[in-house]
Amino acid sequence: xxxxxxxxxxxxxxxxxxxxxxxxxxxxxxATVAVVSKVFPTRSHTVAxxxxxNASLANVLPDNWHWHMFDxxxxxxxxxxxxxxxxxxxxxxxxxxxxxxxxxxxxxxENGRIYQRAxxxxxxxxxxxxxxRTCAAADRTGHAILHSLYQQNIRARTHFFDExxxxxxxxxxxxxxxxxxxxxxxxxxxxxxEAKVTLLATGGAAQVYRTxxxxxxxxxxxxxxxLRAGVPLQDMEFVQFHPTGIAGxxxxxxxxxxxxxxxLVNGEGERFMERYAPxxxxxxxxxxxxxxxxxxxxxxxxxxxxxxxxxxxLDHLGEALINRRLPAIxxxxxxxxxxxxxxxxxxxxxxxxxTMGGIPTNRHGQVVAPTADAPEEPVEGLYAVGECACVxxxxxxxLGGNSLLDIVVFGRAAANHMIDYLAEHRYHRPxxxxxxxxPRARLDRWDEARGEASVPELRRELxxxxxxxxxxxxxxxxxxEGVARVRAIREQLELAxxxxxxxxxxxxxxxxxxxxxxxxxxxxxxxxxxARRESRGAHSRVDHPDRDDARWLKHSLFSLxxxxxxxxxxxKPLTVxxxxxxxxxx
Numbered sequence: 001x002x003x004x005x006x007x008x009x010x011x012x013x014x015x016x017x018x019x020x021x022x023x024x025x026x027x028x029x030x031a032t033v034a035v036v037s038k039v040f041p042t043r044s045h046t047v048a049x050x051x052x053x054n055a056s057l058a059n060v061l062p063d064n065w066h067w068h069m070f071d072x073x074x075x076x077x078x079x080x081x082x083x084x085x086x087x088x089x090x091x092x093x094x095x096x097x098x099x100x101x102x103x104x105x106x107x108x109x110e111n112g113r114i115y116q117r118a119x120x121x122x123x124x125x126x127x128x129x130x131x132x133r134t135c136a137a138a139d140r141t142g143h144a145i146l147h148s149l150y151q152q153n154i155r156a157r158t159h160f161f162d163e164x165x166x167x168x169x170x171x172x173x174x175x176x177x178x179x180x181x182x183x184x185x186x187x188x189x190x191x192x193x194e195a196k197v198t199l200l201a202t203g204g205a206a207q208v209y210r211t212x213x214x215x216x217x218x219x220x221x222x223x224x225x226x227l228r229a230g231v232p233l234q235d236m237e238f239v240q241f242h243p244t245g246i247a248g249x250x251x252x253x254x255x256x257x258x259x260x261x262x263x264l265v266n267g268e269g270e271r272f273m274e275r276y277a278p279x280x281x282x283x284x285x286x287x288x289x290x291x292x293x294x295x296x297x298x299x300x301x302x303x304x305x306x307x308x309x310x311x312x313x314l315d316h317l318g319e320a321l322i323n324r325r326l327p328a329i330x331x332x333x334x335x336x337x338x339x340x341x342x343x344x345x346x347x348x349x350x351x352x353x354x355t356m357g358g359i360p361t362n363r364h365g366q367v368v369a370p371t372a373d374a375p376e377e378p379v380e381g382l383y384a385v386g387e388c389a390c391v392x393x394x395x396x397x398x399l400g401g402n403s404l405l406d407i408v409v410f411g412r413a414a415a416n417h418m419i420d421y422l423a424e425h426r427y428h429r430p431x432x433x434x435x436x437x438x439p440r441a442r443l444d445r446w447d448e449a450r451g452e453a454s455v456p457e458l459r460r461e462l463x464x465x466x467x468x469x470x471x472x473x474x475x476x477x478x479x480x481e482g483v484a485r486v487r488a489i490r491e492q493l494e495l496a497x498x499x500x501x502x503x504x505x506x507x508x509x510x511x512x513x514x515x516x517x518x519x520x521x522x523x524x525x526x527x528x529x530x531a532r533r534e535s536r537g538a539h540s541r542v543d544h545p546d547r548d549d550a551r552w553l554k555h556s557l558f559s560l561x562x563x564x565x566x567x568x569x570x571x572k573p574l575t576v577x578x579x580x581x582x583x584x585x586x
Contacts, residue, residue: 003181003190003436008034008159009422011179011195013166013222015041017049017142017404018386019201020149021411022365022418027156029419034193036161036182038217038510041150045203045215046407049142050254050328052117052134053099053408054401055092059113060132065089067124068133070579072402075121075285076395077537077547078581079235079555081570084363084391088402088409095408096135103148106137107325117325118259119400121285121586130283134401139254139328142404164191165510166221168439169198169229169382170431177229177381178431181439188506190443192436196425197381197418200226200359200367201411204387206239207514208522209352210463213245213252222388224517226359227524231369231379232559234390235357236521237528237539240398241472243289245351246336247309252353253329253346255400258282260325262314264293265345266301272310280586287397287538288586290350294472297349304347311345318342350472354398356538357528358390360557365389365414370557375567383418385410392555395569396537442516446498446509453496455512462489462515462522470526475543479530486526490519524558531564532556549581 010026012019015037026033037044056063068089073080100106100114107115114135122131137144153160164182170192171177179195205220206212223233244253244264258264263282266272276292277284284292293310296302303311314322319342322330326341333339333346360368360376365383368376386407393406469482493516498508534548535541557565571578 003192005192005194006034007194007428008032009196010034010418011036011193011198012201013180013199014044014201014203014386014388015160016044016201016203016386016407017046017145017149018407018411019199020146020153021408022199022201022385022415023158024149024152024156025412025415026418027153027158031419031422033158034161034195035153035158036164036166036180036193038163038165038185040162041160042147044146045218046142046146048215048252049404050139050252051119051256051259052136052141052401053096053145053404054119054133054399055096055135055405056089056133057093057096057114057116057135059109060116062124063131063133065092066576067126067131068092070126071122072393072399073579074127074584075397075399077397077584078395078549078553079392079536079569080395081392082573082578083570085393086573086576087363088393088405091409092405095405095412099145099148099408102152104137104144106135117256118283120255120258120280120283120289121399130280134256134259136256138324139256139326145404161191165513166225167443167513169225170435170439171229172429172432172435175379176429177379178429178435181436183443185506185510190440192431194428194431196428197383197421199365199414199418200382200384200388201386202388204355205518205521206352206355208463208466208518208525210467211245211250212352213242213250219514219518220521221514221517222384223358224520226367226384227520227560230559230561231359231367232557232562232565233357233524234360234555234557235392235528236524236558237532237556238356238396238537239352239525240286240354240356240538241290241350242353243286243293243350244312244348245353247347247349249336250351251332251336253312253332253348255286257312257314257326257329260314260321261317262312265311265313266296267303267307268301272296272301277586284586285397286400287540290472291540293350309347309349312348313345314341315343315345354403355387356390356394356396356398358388359384361389361391363391363410363413364417365410366417370565370567383414385414396539443509446512453492455496455498455508455515458489458492458496459515459518462486462519465489466522466526470529473540473542474529475541476530479526482526483530486519486523490523493519520560527564528556528558553581
């Protein structure tokens with residue numbers, strides 16, 4: 001049976017903050033907008049963001065966007081593109097005020113202004129005293145933003161395809177993207193959504209690791225769709241490990257805990273961060289704190305019977321402050337480790353958290369792919385924003401508070417460019433029937449019982465492999481072994497089965513399709529990591545411990561067909577002087 005066909009001006013795949021911010025801008029411009037989400041929109045992973053969104057409002061301490069820009073470039077270990085970073089930091093105050101007007105209930109100071117807390121890697125005066133730049137709604141900032149954006153989209157009459165899974169992009173013979181094939185998870189029926197312009201906003205892929213802070217839905221779907229469409233993934237070796245996940249479980253304990261005055265101690269009761277970051281201490285950049293924790297444990301100064309974690313103390317903050325500014329953290333600690341932070345420290349260990357790399361875009365959100373004639377040729381009709389994209393404002397290491405800023409700034413920017421694109425392309429182009437056949441075959445393949453490999457077992461094996469061979473510290477031999485193992489898992493997937501069509505839930509098909517996506521993304525991560533022979537940001541090579549700007553100040557590009565390639569970092573900002581690379585200390 002031929003799939004149902006629907007037509008819209010714009011298709012947004014993913015209903016997190018980036019997708020919803022773009023959809024709202026498009027809908028308010030009177031475009032017809034479809035948003036496809038494999039979960040109910042307010043279950044998208046933006047809802048889990050805790051600490052806040054950065055903007056130089058200067059409500060608590062002096063601040064300006066130029067200091068924010070410096071901190072972001074330094075935090076990126078100088079791999080971020082400085083034109084995009086300037087754009088984001090200059091746009092940040094307006095973006096936060098827009099969120100406030102959309103109804104986001106930010107925490108307030110006594111004078112009524114938005115409350116701002118300290119976060120890691122942030123400073124005044126280009127590396128001076130600690131800044132207070134992170135605008136917070138207690139410790140539920142992402143929750144507040146996502147719900148407000150969803151309500152605004154309902155008002156704007158955005159059309160939602162809830163609990164639909166996007167299989168693949170649809171393209172014509174010229175390569176122009178004309179929409180996507182999706183299927184209804186409840187019924188299993190396919191739907192062709194034709195669109196003049198398509199935006200990928202599908203989030204990150206930390207589910208490639210066994211222990212992670214991400215929802216189960218964060219399986220790199222948009223990244224894998226781009227790979228299959230011939231678009232390389234950029235800087236995939238840079239995976240952020242958040243220093244304070246609950247030990248052994250992965251649930252996120254926000255950096256906001258340390259921003260409010262919490263601190264880390266080792267098994268000897270020592271505040272060890274003074275050794276690694278004498279000025280910023282517990283509020284050093286995330287990659288610095290993660291490596292410090294792992295080093296303490298490796299050297300025998302961990303906590304607990306196995307000495308396999310450190311402790312995060314916040315009991316000195318007092319119950320009133322914890323209840324006012326960190327209520328969800330208190331509840332999380334009580335639920336998962338039976339520890340009340342009012343009295344008890346929280347056991348923590350670095351856990352996979354954020355994908356700095358992704359689908360390469362320019363600052364307008366256009367997906368760009370290198371060609372023989374141009375290093376950044378836009379893929380017509382295709383945009384990407386948020387964690388699935390790489391603009392690149394995070395470079396080798398993201399600063400806390402910049403992820404929520406990324407999605408709202410570039411969600412809006414991409415939508416504005418899409419509106420201009422729609423004005424120039426008023427009519428739908430014909431969609432060849434052959435464009436649908438490939439994605440349909442990918443779905444139909446899982447309707448047949450083939451082989452004996454188990455999808456759940458292969459997913460667990462993939463996650464264990466990535467954790468063992470591409471973790472916080474890396475070296476060539478283990479990375480090469482990781483590449484071989486991930487390739488073997490991808491080959492086993494060709495023989496995997498989910499059972500007979502008449503007895504299988506559609507959710508099993510989703511899990512199988514997600515694993516295919518995860519395997520492609522994992523291959524991009526481990527292959528890119530094996531190729532980059534230096535230490536930079538979150539990519540820490542014990543066999544190449546130094547940053548090498550002479551050879552490696554460049555973006556990596558991984559594609560399934562071509563393997564590894566590279567392109568230069570954009571070090572020229574839009575209006576100000578550039579920040580040249582220098583030693584990165586905190």
